[in-house]
Amino acid sequence: MAYCPFCDFEKIKNDFVLYSTKNFFVKAPFGLVTSGHVMLVPFADIRTFSEIPKEIKQEFVELKEKVCQSIKKAFAEPFMLEYGVRLQTVPHAHMHFVPKNGRGYSISNFQEEFVNSSGLPYEIADENRVREVFQKEGEYIRFEYQEKIYLFRTKKIEDVSSLNYRDFFGNKKGLKGVSDWRTLSQDEKDADHQRREETAKLLNFVH
Numbered sequence: 058m059a060y061c062p063f064c065d066f067e068k069i070k071n072d073f074v075l076y077s078t079k080n081f082f083v084k085a086p087f088g089l090v091t092s093g094h095v096m097l098v099p100f101a102d103i104r105t106f107s108e109i110p111k112e113i114k115q116e117f118v119e120l121k122e123k124v125c126q127s128i129k130k131a132f133a134e135p136f137m138l139e140y141g142v143r144l145q146t147v148p149h150a151h152m153h154f155v156p157k158n159g160r161g162y163s164i165s166n167f168q169e170e171f172v173n174s175s176g177l178p179y180e181i182a183d184e185n186r187v188r189e190v191f192q193k194e195g196e197y198i199r200f201e202y203q204e205k206i207y208l209f210r211t212k213k214i215e216d217v218s219s220l221n222y223r224d225f226f227g228n229k230k231g232l233k234g235v236s237d238w239r240t241l242s243q244d245e246k247d248a249d250h251q252r253r254e255e256t257a258k259l260l261n262f263v264h
C-alpha cells in the first residue's frame with residue numbers, strides 16, 4: 058500500500074496540527090497562500106469528504122463552521138476548496154480554507170473572480186448532490202463560500218488545470234512560494250514557515 062502522510066499522525070502531529078476533534082484534525086499545510094490558510098482532514102483514510110460516514114457528518118459540519126469563524130476572526134473570511142481526486146497531491150481527503158483577503162491579494166467577489174474565472178462549467182450543489190456525483194462519477198472538485206457549494210463534475214472535463222488554486226495564486230496573483238509546495242526554495246520555505254507560525258499563533262479554536 059502506498060505511504061499516506063495524513064495517516065501517519067504520529068509523525069505529523071507536531072508539524073502545525075492546530076486543533077483536533079474525535080474524527081478530524083486541522084493543520085497548516087506547506088506552501089500557504091497566506092497566513093490563516095489551513096486544511097481540515099479526517100483521520101479516516103478516505104479519498105473525499107463525500108465518503109465520510111453519516112455518524113460523523115454533524116461533527117464535520119460543526120467543525121467546518123468553527124474553522125471558518127476562527128479564520129474570519131483572526132484573518133479574513135475564508136473560502137473552501139476540495140479536490141475530489143483530480144489535482145489532489147495527497148490521496149487522502151482534505152479541505153483547504155483560504156482567507157479571501159491576504160498577502161498581496163483581495164477577492165471581493167468570489168464567484169466572479171475565482172469560480173467563473175476558471176472558464177469551466179459548474180453547478181450549485183448541496184452535500185447530497187456532491188455525494189451522488191462522486192458515487193456515479195468517482196471524482197469532483199468543489200469550491201465553497203458562504204455556504205454555497207460550487208460543484209465541478211470533473212469526469213466530463215479533460216483539462217482541470219484552471220481549477221488549481223496554486224496556479225491561481227502563484228501565477229495569476231504572483232504570490233511566491235505557492236505554485237508547488239513540493240519544490241520550494243530555501244527562502245520560500247523560511248517565509249512559509251513564518252506564515253505557518255503566524256497562523257498557529259493567531260488562530261484560536263476555543264470559542
Ligand SMILES: [Zn+2]
Pocket residue numbers: 061062063064101102103148149
Ligand atoms: Zn491516508
